[in-house]
Amino acid sequence: MTFSTAPAPLAAPPQATAQQPPVTLLVVDDHTLFRRGLIALLGQDPGLLVVGEAGDAAEALRLAPQLAPQVILLDNHLPGVMGVDAIRGLREVAPASRVLMLTVSEDGHDLAAALRNGAQGYLLKTIEGDLLAEAIRRAARGEPVVSPELMGKLVAAFQSQGAPEPQPAAAMSAPLPVAQTPPLPDASVAVAQLSPREEDVLREIARGASNKEIARTLDIAETTVKIHVQHILRKLGLSSRVQAAVYASDRQRAE
Numbered sequence: 001m002t003f004s005t006a007p008a009p010l011a012a013p014p015q016a017t018a019q020q021p022p023v024t025l026l027v028v029d030d031h032t033l034f035r036r037g038l039i040a041l042l043g044q045d046p047g048l049l050v051v052g053e054a055g056d057a058a059e060a061l062r063l064a065p066q067l068a069p070q071v072i073l074l075d076n077h078l079p080g081v082m083g084v085d086a087i088r089g090l091r092e093v094a095p096a097s098r099v100l101m102l103t104v105s106e107d108g109h110d111l112a113a114a115l116r117n118g119a120q121g122y123l124l125k126t127i128e129g130d131l132l133a134e135a136i137r138r139a140a141r142g143e144p145v146v147s148p149e150l151m152g153k154l155v156a157a158f159q160s161q162g163a164p165e166p167q168p169a170a171a172m173s174a175p176l177p178v179a180q181t182p183p184l185p186d187a188s189v190a191v192a193q194l195s196p197r198e199e200d201v202l203r204e205i206a207r208g209a210s211n212k213e214i215a216r217t218l219d220i221a222e223t224t225v226k227i228h229v230q231h232i233l234r235k236l237g238l239s240s241r242v243q244a245a246v247y248a249s250d251r252q253r254a255e
Contacts, residue, residue, distance in 0.1 A: 022049035023140045026069040026097070028060040029053075030078050034125075038073075038102075045133045055079075057086035064094035070140045071120075076103035076110055084110055087117040100139045102132075108153035111146075115154075121145030148210035155206070155245045193235040201228040206248035 029035040054060040076083035098120040120139040135145040204214040215222040
């Protein structure tokens with residue numbers, strides 16, 4: 001991620017329309033320069049408003065109930081208590097806040113632990129600024145978000161030892177009963193609906209490839225990949241890229 005390291009004041013809120021107020025944020029990271037640079041970057045988006053910052057989990061646990069941010073942007077490598085271990089406490093003191101991990105850790109165990117503990121998503125610090133802003137907005141709406149390059153590790157982590165597929169969106173304050181979770185489609189019925197190119201894209205999703213990597217592998221535009229992914233989700237009746245990866249992986253094992 002590229003941003004300035006100049007500190008940004010928290011007091012001046014960005015302009016937002018009356019119909020769509022900005023998403024409020026608490027930024028938690030122990031590296032002061034990175035934290036202030038991130039705040040400066042987020043401050044350029046009128047749809048986002050940083051209302052507080054913290055350098056460790058203890059400070060975040062103190063500020064979260066006072067500030068009641070819509071999204072808590074949480075690093076994993078914090079002094080004292082790791083970010084993944086602080087998620088449950090943050091959800092208890094600020095149940096209406098969504099916790100979104102932003103970390104350098106690509107470890108599959110950290111990823112799985114974060115989602116199990118109730119994180120709304122897990123992003124790498126290499127993410128581009130505009131994609132981070134969109135991910136924050138999606139998380140605020142209750143949508144699960146995971147860096148595309150981690151999809152392969154996510155599927156592997158939750159399929160190892162028979163572990164169930166994660167449901168990060170359902171792990172928040174109003175969980176859905178298991179019986180209401182939509183099942184993955186039957187392969188024999190759903191596969192016939194996909195075009196050959198969509199099949200190619202689905203195989204790459206199962207491999208854990210990002211849209212950029214898929215575009216490079218298939219020699220097509222990245223915007224075209226995004227359209228194919230949308231069509232795949234709609235045709236298979238899936239709600240997320242994670243489900244598509246799990247579905248494709250299950251089908252490959254059955255073949």
